[in-house]
Amino acid sequence: MTSLKEVQSKESQHPKQGRVFRSKKKKIGLDGTNIRSAKFALIPVFVLLFLFLGLPVINSIQLSFSRWGGLGPLEPVGFQNYTDLFADEQMRYSSRITVLYAFSVAIGVVAIATVLAAAVSASVRGHKIYKVIWFFPGIAPPTAVAIFWSSGFQPETGIVNTILGKIGLGGDHAWLASSETALYPVIFVGIWSAVGFAFLVILGAIEQIPISVREAATVDGANIRQQFFKITLPLIRPVMLIMLTLQIIWTFNGFTVVWAMTTGGPADSTSILPILAYKEAFRFGRFGTAAAMAVIAGIFLMIIGSIGIRLSRSEQR
Amino acid sequence: MPRVLGKFFSNLGVLGWTALVLLPFFFIMLFGTKPTSQIYANPLGVIYSPAWSNFSNAWNAGAGDSTMGVWFINTFLLVGTALVVSLGVAVPAAYFTIFLPPKANRRVMVTVLAGTVVPAILLVIPFFKAYNQFGMLNKPIAAGVAYGVLAIPTTFLLMNRFFVDFPREILEAGLLDGLSNLRIFRRLVLPLSVGQIVSVGILTLIWAWGDSQIAIVLLQSQESQPISVGMLSFAGDFTTDLGTTFAGLSIAAIPPVILYIILSKYVTKGIALGGISK
Incomplete structure (x- = not known):
């Protein structure tokens, strides 16, 4: 019809x-x-x-209400896994640092990507080359770059410390060895590897702003900074919000970078939820509790996702 | 004056970020070719006699059947399967969906879109359980199927957005020439969509090449591991043979980057076109 x-x-x-x-x-x-x-x-x-x-999602939910050691039938335990987790100190700590990690990386990525996109679109020379080069960290296998950076952050021998030592900032920072500071290098690497993608997306949004709009602003005497804050930023805000939401979700889920840098250590201080769940299942054989962690993480991500989509929609109107 | 100053700072930021992006790759290659003793003695020095043996050491490192060469083969099998599955299933479906009446179309879109938001953390344990049950653990091709299916929603959405704008005149011309629907798709539509298919395929390739979250669970035996998982044996141990470790990092990181430089036109286009989704 x-x-x-x-x-x-x-x-x-x-x-x-x-x-x-x-x-x-x-x-x-x-x-x-x-x-x-x-x-x-x-x-x-x-x-x-x-x-x-x-099926796997249904299976995860079912598993989260059971006890299962990797073999044989599931043993139903009701809400036991959940009540255990809510009382667990490590689970509460991990949830906190997962949120901290996801939000810091996402905010850092979108902020840097936006500034870079604005700088490049304001006709910095070599426009196309930056598009290619800045995506390198997103192309190289996360395992490889994470291992590079974790070696770089070693005290004395690491290249980051070597350079800091050369410029007089001290070459013996053992960030990864202390549970107080281990998360910061991980956040840094998370940002470093994700900016390229966000940059391409945000630059795409900026380039869609009609040239006439910018020309009009230039004729009216708006300088670069005014153009950025009064014209570019409001027009790309929906895209920035979507990018922020997606980046939170991806980082929240991001297993590889953290695992390759710290395997969750020292003393589980960088065990974000995906790592905690992985260890719970495949190190300790407690698949039921691990599934419950995954379900809690999944519910949280769904809430973040729907808030993000709603916000960016209302922006677009 | 402020305008000049703004230009200066934006150029400084752009150059600074470029340095921060490129330096790690520079150091990976520098240390990969440097004798380990030199890395400790003079890390920043660029004059040294290259230790190419680092590369053969890295290539042959690992125990028995688990060397870099084996990881590479496993990664090729995994990524190849993922591409065949995701493109083979999603591209025809994305094309023929454009002919559905709006209501059915919307229903398909919503279902597929829901597929993009399922977090991997919810999937790995059931995957392990099912693969174990069917004896499919430690098989790179079987793991590749899982990667392929997880890439279907994104592939479908990006291809569909492309096909919606496909010029109808070409399809109508094919119909007037008496071609069947399948022939129109194969002879007219596919050849004209190669660019978009490559763009979308590369996004899947990058992801499947680098991800370790699913592979670490489905490919646990040493001889079945892909690079992303095998490389983890280099992690954490920076006391012994740094030169070999960095040669290994070069071998793992440089091929994707070179492939990307060759195909970068498609990648940036793919991201700009379909924008955001992974």
Whole structure:
């Protein structure tokens, strides 16, 4: 039926063309028989998404209400896992640092990416080269860059400390060895590796601002800073909000960088929830508690996601 | 005057960030080619006789069947499978979905979109359980299927956005020539979509190449590990053979970067087009 409507709307634009198509029933053919193909093509999509996303989520929820050691049948325990977790000091600490880690990285990434995008779009030379180079940290395997940085942060021998020593800031900072400070290098690397992607997205948004708008501002005598705060920033705020939301979610989920830098240590001081859940399941064989952690994290992420989407929508209006 | 000052600071920021991005890669390659004793004695020195043996040491490091060469093969198998699955399933579906009536179309979109937000943390334990049950643990290809399926939602959405704007005139011309729907897709649509398919495929490739969260669970035996997991054996131990460690980091990090430089046109386009989703 839609195909017919489309034909009619087309007809009003190009009367002759539309009539030709209708008389030969060709236009209807294009949509009509393709609907069947669409159904065929979509079957594998839905089957696979159900098997690899739907079922596992249901399975996780089921596991979170059970005790399971990796073998044999599940033993239902009701809310036991959850009440245990809410009382657990490590779980509370991990939740706190996961949120701290995710928000610090996301805010850092979006702030730096926005400043860089604004600088580049204000016609810094070599525009295209920066687009390519700044994405390097996002391309290289996270395991490799994380190992590089954790070696760099070693006291005395690490390259970061060597350089700090050379410029007189002291070369014996053992950030990763102390549970007080170990999270900061991890946050730094998280930001370092994610800025490139956010930069490309935000630059894309800035470049979509019509040139006429900027020209008008320039004619009115707005300087670069005024243009940035009064024109660019308000217009790209929805994209920044989406980017911020996604970055929070990705970092919250981010296992690789933290695991490769600290494996959650020292003394679980950098065990963000994905790492805590991984250890709980695959080191200690407590799959039920691990699943409960995952469910709690999943609920939190859903809340963050829906707030972020709602905020960016209301901005767009 | 303030305008000049602003230019100065923005240039300084741009150059500073570029240095911060490039220096780690420089040091990885510098230390990878440097004799370990030199790394300790004079880390910043750039004049030294290269120790190419670092690379062969790194390449052959590890126990028995778990060397870098094996990790590479495993990564190729995993990433290749992921690409075949995600592109093979999502591209045709994304194309034919554009013909669905609006209501059905919206339902498909919402379902697929929901697939992009499921966090990996909710998936790894059930994945382990199911793969274990069916004897699929420690098989890079089987793990690649999981990566492929997880990439389907994003691939679908980015390709669909591209096909929606595909010029209908071309499809109609094919129909007038008497081509079947499948032939139109294969002969007309696919050849004209190569650029977009490459862009989207690279996003999947980067992710599957680097991720360790799922692989560390599904590929636990040493001889089945991909680079992202195998490399972890280099982590934490910076006391012994730094030269070998950094040679290993070079081997792992440089190929994706070179591939990216060659294909960067597609990557930046892919991100600009479909923007945000992973």
